[in-house]
Amino acid sequence: MKTVQISLNSIDKVKSFVNAIAPFDYDFDLISGRYVIDAKSIMGIFSLDLSKPIELAIHADADIDEIMAVIKPYIVE
Numbered sequence: 001m002k003t004v005q006i007s008l009n010s011i012d013k014v015k016s017f018v019n020a021i022a023p024f025d026y027d028f029d030l031i032s033g034r035y036v037i038d039a040k041s042i043m044g045i046f047s048l049d050l051s052k053p054i055e056l057a058i059h060a061d062a063d064i065d066e067i068m069a070v071i072k073p074y075i076v077e
Contacts, residue, residue, distance in 0.1 A: 001057060001058060001059050001060075002057075002058045002060070002064055002068075003031075003055055003056065003057045003058070004055075004056050004058070004068075004071070004075050005053040005054070005055055005056070005075065005076040006053060006054055006055075006056045006071065006074040006075055006076060007053050007054075007074060007076050008045060008050050008054065008074060009050055009051065013074065014042060014045050014046065014050070015042065017039075017045075017071070017074050018039070018040055018041075018042050018045070020070045020071060021039060021040060021067070021070065021071065022040055024060070024063065024067060024070075026058065026059055026060035026063070026067070027059040028040060028056060028057070028058055028059070029056070029057040029059070030044070030045060030048060030054050030055070030056055030057075031054065031055040031056075031057060032048045032049060032054050032055070035047075035048060039056060053076045056071070
């Protein structure tokens, strides 16, 4: 498992993020405070406070480099 901080501060970013991770057969969780939601759920994402960075937990053993390349535009440095 790998965790990174991401920013999804617009509707377009949320839609493109979900579309980017949907092809992967791994679980992705977004963690904001005490809330943990499925990162592939657009409705779930909109239930979070998107004004600040959110922690993304990637539950994958393989393809990490490929996943990181796909989510690079959303990662907070």
